[in-house]
Amino acid sequence: MNAYEVIVVGGGNAAFCAALAAQENGARVLVLEAASQEERGGNSRFTAGGMRVAYQGLPDLARLMPDLTEEERANTDFGTYTQDQFYDDLCRVTQYHTNPKMAETLVGRSLDTMLWMRGRGVRFAPIYGRQAFKVEGRFKFWGGLTVEAWGGGPGLVDSLYTIAARSGIEISYQTRALELVHDDYGVRGVMVRKQGHTQQFAAKAVVLASGGFEANAEWRTRYLGPGWDLAKVRGTRFNTGDGIRMALEIGAMPYGNWSGCHAVGWDRNAPEFGDLSVGDGFQKHSYPFGIMVNGRGQRFVDEGADFRNYTYAKYGRAILEQPGQFAWQIFDHKVAHLLRDEYRIRRVTKVSAQSLEELSGKLEDVHPQAFLEEVRAYNAAVATAVPFNPNIKDGRCTRGLILNKSNWANTLDAPPFEAYAVTCGITFTFGGLRIDDNGNVINTDGLPIHGLYAAGELVGGLFYFNYPGGTGLMSGSVFGKIAGSSAAYCALTK
Numbered sequence: 001m002n003a004y005e006v007i008v009v010g011g012g013n014a015a016f017c018a019a020l021a022a023q024e025n026g027a028r029v030l031v032l033e034a035a036s037q038e039e040r041g042g043n044s045r046f047t048a049g050g051m052r053v054a055y056q057g058l059p060d061l062a063r064l065m066p067d068l069t070e071e072e073r074a075n076t077d078f079g080t081y082t083q084d085q086f087y088d089d090l091c092r093v094t095q096y097h098t099n100p101k102m103a104e105t106l107v108g109r110s111l112d113t114m115l116w117m118r119g120r121g122v123r124f125a126p127i128y129g130r131q132a133f134k135v136e137g138r139f140k141f142w143g144g145l146t147v148e149a150w151g152g153g154p155g156l157v158d159s160l161y162t163i164a165a166r167s168g169i170e171i172s173y174q175t176r177a178l179e180l181v182h183d184d185y186g187v188r189g190v191m192v193r194k195q196g197h198t199q200q201f202a203a204k205a206v207v208l209a210s211g212g213f214e215a216n217a218e219w220r221t222r223y224l225g226p227g228w229d230l231a232k233v234r235g236t237r238f239n240t241g242d243g244i245r246m247a248l249e250i251g252a253m254p255y256g257n258w259s260g261c262h263a264v265g266w267d268r269n270a271p272e273f274g275d276l277s278v279g280d281g282f283q284k285h286s287y288p289f290g291i292m293v294n295g296r297g298q299r300f301v302d303e304g305a306d307f308r309n310y311t312y313a314k315y316g317r318a319i320l321e322q323p324g325q326f327a328w329q330i331f332d333h334k335v336a337h338l339l340r341d342e343y344r345i346r347r348v349t350k351v352s353a354q355s356l357e358e359l360s361g362k363l364e365d366v367h368p369q370a371f372l373e374e375v376r377a378y379n380a381a382v383a384t385a386v387p388f389n390p391n392i393k394d395g396r397c398t399r400g401l402i403l404n405k406s407n408w409a410n411t412l413d414a415p416p417f418e419a420y421a422v423t424c425g426i427t428f429t430f431g432g433l434r435i436d437d438n439g440n441v442i443n444t445d446g447l448p449i450h451g452l453y454a455a456g457e458l459v460g461g462l463f464y465f466n467y468p469g470g471t472g473l474m475s476g477s478v479f480g481k482i483a484g485s486s487a488a489y490c491a492l493t494k
């Protein structure tokens with residue numbers, strides 16, 4: 001039997017932040033990754049690498065991104081995103097369900113944790129392409145999301161694996177953790193299936209960082225509800241809830257929003273699971289500048305309720321609830337230049353037309369007459385006297401509709417018209433395990449399970465109903481670092 005001080009289950013961002021923290025605190029660390037080397041990296045690899053961090057202004061960002069050029073500094077309004085703003089955003093979008101202590105830890109440690117990652121060799125850059133629009137020659141960031149990992153998710157994952165290997169952390173691929181080895185004194189190791197063979201690894205402490213249950217159709221239906229078996233999985237096929245199951249089996253407490261998840265508008269013809277060659281390109285996040293209609297030709301959400309960062313994670317569910325689980329996003333020429341890069345990928349379900357009448361005949365599975373009536377009513381309701389500004393919540397709304405649009409309402413009248421078909425793509429699940437301040441997993445009696453730690457998607461309590469964009473990676477980093485340090489301390493003092 002192989003013996004390690006700390007075993008980390010999972011091979012994404014949370015796992016590697018835990019592994020690096022355990023290693024620098026003196027532990028001999030093994031990482032178990034269910035995927036092969038080619039598919040490694042979990043959902044973290046599918047991301048754009050956007051990370052939500054609290055900062056006071058350029059000086060903080062310059063510490064994180066010393067590579068910022070003079071030109072970038074001069075031509076960009078980075079603004080500030082204070083700890084209070086981050087905390088308020090988290091509370092607001094989760095309808096005040098977020099665990100205040102966890103939220104405080106996440107927000108309060110976000111910058112320090114990213115600086116620690118930077119210190120270990122992870123590089124960051126401004127997220128210009130998606131989170132800033134140019135106004136009068138200057139970029140202005142909006143929506144609290146300013147920084148991305150260099151090279152996006154793939155860049156982040158590659159650098160974490162490289163740094164880990166350089167630091168002597170061992171990685172075992174195609175090794176799926178099956179159950180926790182434990183006795184009355186706590187956790188003693190992990191039973192795994194490695195390339196078809198069952199085997200046991202001993203450890204003094206284990207960190208679970210193996211993601212949620214989004215890739216498990218049966219659990220999705222069981223916990224999220226009917227219809228969720230039909231959702232497409234945006235990311236890795238390996239996150240089937242194993243870490244959560246293994247911990248529950250030894251008495252861990254379920255915690256958080258078990259019926260909730262992060263889910264977005266995702267190309268209607270995307271494959272069943274994420275495709276690494278496309279990454280997050282199947283998402284379609286520019287709906288605040290257009291409208292979304294269902295098969296009845298009707299709008300069903302306020303597309304402009306808030307910046308997309310604060311609505312996109314809940315609108316996947318709204319799409320799933322429509323007849324046939326699909327919607328069409330409609331834009332006209334006036335806003336075509338604002339559409340994110342994901343609208344220009346090759347594998348996109350798109351139609352265009354020179355008139356709304358022509359478009360109505362091209363929207364597959366949509367009632368054409370009802371669609372035309374919906375657009376007519378929408379166009380007539382737009383408050384055109386209010387100026388359009390994509391950088392702020394501009395208050396350019398519709399008035400008098402049963403379902404109004406609150407911001408960025410433009411009439412649909414400038415050809416060519418473009419329409420994109422979307423369905424629901426699930427990102428990750430919100431329910432999971434309960435941890436204490438040290439990242440220690442709590443049992444159903446409210447006591448820590450000796451030697452068991454957790455971080456990342458499989459921790460419950462932070463996200464309910466909705467989610468502020470860029471917080472998943474940040475949460476994995478902050479709680480991964482805490483869990484790894486605590487696991488090393490536990491292992492070395494055992």
Ligand SMILES: Cc1cc2nc3c(=O)[nH]c(=O)nc-3n(C[C@H](O)[C@H](O)[C@H](O)COP(=O)(O)OP(=O)(O)OC[C@H]3O[C@@H](n4cnc5c(N)ncnc54)[C@H](O)[C@@H]3O)c2cc1C
Binds near residue numbers: 280
């Ligand atoms: C398309 C897409 C875009 C996204 N964009 C962003 C973004 O820009 N910013 C952001 O903050 N978040 C984003 N997210 C969410 C983000 O990916 C997650 O919140 C975050 O990566 C979770 O990290 P994690 O380490 O907990 O899980 P993961 O990165 O998913 O890692 C889980 C790991 O566990 C492994 N595993 C699973 N079961 C087992 C087992 N039994 N044994 C061993 N290993 C196992 C998996 O193979 C995987 O390596 C995005 C997600 C997707 C899918």
